[in-house]
Amino acid sequence: MAISSSEGVVKKGRERHYAKWGLIFVLPGLLSYLFFSFYPLMSSIVQSFHYIRGAGNPWRFVFLENYKTIVTDGDFWNSLLVTFGYVLLTVPAGTLIAFTVALAITGIRRYRSFLRALYFLPSVAGIIVIGIIFTWMYEPYNGLLNMLFEKIGLGPFLWLRGKGTALISIAIMTIWRTLGYNIVILMAGILSIPGTFYDAAEMDGVGILRKHLSITLPLTLPTITFVVIYNSILNLQVFAEVFVMTGGGPGVATTTIGFRIYREAFLFLSFGRAAANAVALMLIIVGITLIQTRILNQREFTLE
Amino acid sequence: MNRRKTVKQLLLYLVLGVIGIMIIVPFLYMIVTSLKSKPEIMAKDGSFFPKEIIWTNYRMVFDSVPYLSSLWNSFFVSAVTTLIAIFFSTMVGYGIAKFRSKVLNITLFLFMTALMIPPFMVALPLYLVAAPAGLTNNLWAIIIPFAVSNFGIFLMHQFCLSIPDDLLSAARIDGASEFSIYLLIVLPVVSAGASAFGILKFLMTWNDFFFPLIMLTREKSMTLQVMLATSIDFEYGVDYGFVMALSTMVVLPVIVIFLIFQKRIIEGVAISGLKG
Numbered sequence: 273m274a275i276s277s278s279e280g281v282v283k284k285g286r287e288r289h290y291a292k293w294g295l296i297f298v299l300p301g302l303l304s305y306l307f308f309s310f311y312p313l314m315s316s317i318v319q320s321f322h323y324i325r326g327a328g329n330p331w332r333f334v335f336l337e338n339y340k341t342i343v344t345d346g347d348f349w350n351s352l353l354v355t356f357g358y359v360l361l362t363v364p365a366g367t368l369i370a371f372t373v374a375l376a377i378t379g380i381r382r383y384r385s386f387l388r389a390l391y392f393l394p395s396v397a398g399i400i401v402i403g404i405i406f407t408w409m410y411e412p413y414n415g416l417l418n419m420l421f422e423k424i425g426l427g428p429f430l431w432l433r434g435k436g437t438a439l440i441s442i443a444i445m446t447i448w449r450t451l452g453y454n455i456v457i458l459m460a461g462i463l464s465i466p467g468t469f470y471d472a473a474e475m476d477g478v479g480i481l482r483k484h485l486s487i488t489l490p491l492t493l494p495t496i497t498f499v500v501i502y503n504s505i506l507n508l509q510v511f512a513e514v515f516v517m518t519g520g521g522p523g524v525a526t527t528t529i530g531f532r533i534y535r536e537a538f539l540f541l542s543f544g545r546a547a548a549n550a551v552a553l554m555l556i557i558v559g560i561t562l563i564q565t566r567i568l569n570q571r572e573f574t575l576e
Numbered sequence: 577m578n579r580r581k582t583v584k585q586l587l588l589y590l591v592l593g594v595i596g597i598m599i600i601v602p603f604l605y606m607i608v609t610s611l612k613s614k615p616e617i618m619a620k621d622g623s624f625f626p627k628e629i630i631w632t633n634y635r636m637v638f639d640s641v642p643y644l645s646s647l648w649n650s651f652f653v654s655a656v657t658t659l660i661a662i663f664f665s666t667m668v669g670y671g672i673a674k675f676r677s678k679v680l681n682i683t684l685f686l687f688m689t690a691l692m693i694p695p696f697m698v699a700l701p702l703y704l705v706a707a708p709a710g711l712t713n714n715l716w717a718i719i720i721p722f723a724v725s726n727f728g729i730f731l732m733h734q735f736c737l738s739i740p741d742d743l744l745s746a747a748r749i750d751g752a753s754e755f756s757i758y759l760l761i762v763l764p765v766v767s768a769g770a771s772a773f774g775i776l777k778f779l780m781t782w783n784d785f786f787f788p789l790i791m792l793t794r795e796k797s798m799t800l801q802v803m804l805a806t807s808i809d810f811e812y813g814v815d816y817g818f819v820m821a822l823s824t825m826v827v828l829p830v831i832v833i834f835l836i837f838q839k840r841i842i843e844g845v846a847i848s849g850l851k852g
Binding site for chain 1: 601702823
């Protein structure tokens with residue numbers, strides 16, 4: 273009896289010791305979260321209810337004025353359309369291509385890691401450098417792409433200079449740039465499928481397409497979900513590509529929400545309205561992420 | 577059956593080879609353009625490779641833009657951010673993984689939701705605080721906010737879960753303090769994972785754009801990405817020879833890093849995908 277109660281004291285002391293040290297170790301993370309995640313989030317919301325002309329100037333409370341302005345502003349709806357268009361142009365095609373190539377790489381016997389590394393190169397090169405290279409390749413008069421297309425009797429295309437083609441041109445670059453990253457993630461998912469699943473299919477004499485449709489696809493669905501959501505979140509925020517390649521043009525053909533936020537804040541010095549745009553963007557991101565998780569998880573459930 | 581398999585293999589190599597060429601050509605185009613003279617670049621039907629190799633574009637990189645100071649700024653910001661990120665993300669991840677309590681689990685959830693907050697929402701309020709305080713063009717102002725990486729905490733938490741508890745309690749019985757256990761046991765044990773995260777964080781910071789763009793307005797304090805992006809004006813006839821030479825010099829350091837750590841980088845990405 274006496275022993276067990278003293279054990280209890282020791283245990284309680286140890287628990288307190290753990291709780292204390294756990295908190296000490298987690299503290300830098302909590303402080304960083306407080307200052308660099310929570311504060312900016314709350315401040316953005318408060319900002320969006322104010323009129324703020326540049327940094328350092330007093331904030332004037334205008335409540336929903338900024339939101340009213342952006343909702344009645346055709347430019348905002350256009351930027352929504354452009355941003356969704358960009359996501360629709362990049363994510364489904366990008367994921368499908370990456371999945372197909374990942375399957376192809378897992379199908380070969382040699383040079384697997386060499387090819388994977390080669391494809392990964394654009395992922396480390398940085399958006400600015402790649403954006404500049406592609407702007408040069410897309411140059412209508414003396415750029416590489418029109419020169420190549422003319423050799424086979426196509427074009428010339430306007431690429432970034434055309435209202436109808438500018439967004440597609442940026443999307444093509446993004447699919448090219450993110451291919452390697454997506455392949456690495458998808459390959460990790462594909463390679464984690466136990467070989468026994470395929471052995472059984474092989475014994476039944478199932479064809480390649482059937483094999484991948486009924487084994488690989490459902491079993492890599494969690495990984496595919498991750499790729500779709502990850503790319504959607506990133507591409508909804510597209511900014512650097514637009515900044516360096518088109519500046520939002522021609523006209524407003526590539527003015528995405530991300531670029532609009534930058535323009536409102538740093539060209540028009542209207543930080544309140546920029547914040548309202550940013551809040552709208554975050555709501556869209558959270559909404560789309562929730563919807564995608566829902567749909568893709570449901571599909572996984574029905575397939576199993 | 578065997579012949580069909582060989583044909584299939586050849587076909588796969590062919591397709592993958594073509595994609596490989598499509599990946600490499602833009603980089604090649606950047607390099608060959610950087611070695612061409614202006615008239616050769618302007619010509620409509622020029623050849624892919626330069627007729628005559630010219631180095632003046634590279635001389636311009638050192639003469640007409642602050643390349644070396646930007647290179648140093650990029651290196652300083654990336655290296656310091658990475659070191660802080662490794663130390664603190666591992667510390668927080670370890671705290672959550674090994675000192676199990678309900679409070680700590682909530683913090684993990686907090687750090688994960690923070691991954692969904694768009695960088696715009698973080699950047700604008702921080703700018704509004706930093707600019708009046710005279711912190712623009714201060715490199716520490718772009719280092720500190722992203723140094724304790726939420727992504728890193730999540731990743732290192734996963735690695736720390738696999739540390740054997742016996743190892744930690746043995747050290748405690750020997751009378752080691754909690755902090756020295758972290759420094760002398762935990763960090764070395766998870767060093768493989770920490771270095772994979774570190775290289776990824778270095779590359780991410782090196783290529784980071786939005787926050788450095790708004791915070792660094794003086795040429796002398798710009799990072800390479802900001803300097804490159806702001807030194808080009810597409811409206812008035814771009815000098816592509818010079819721009820490609822500058823791009824080559826901007827991307828060269830990361831290509832070298834990639835070639836050295838290629839295996840670790842790709843493993844790091846693969847792990848982050850599986851754990852996410």
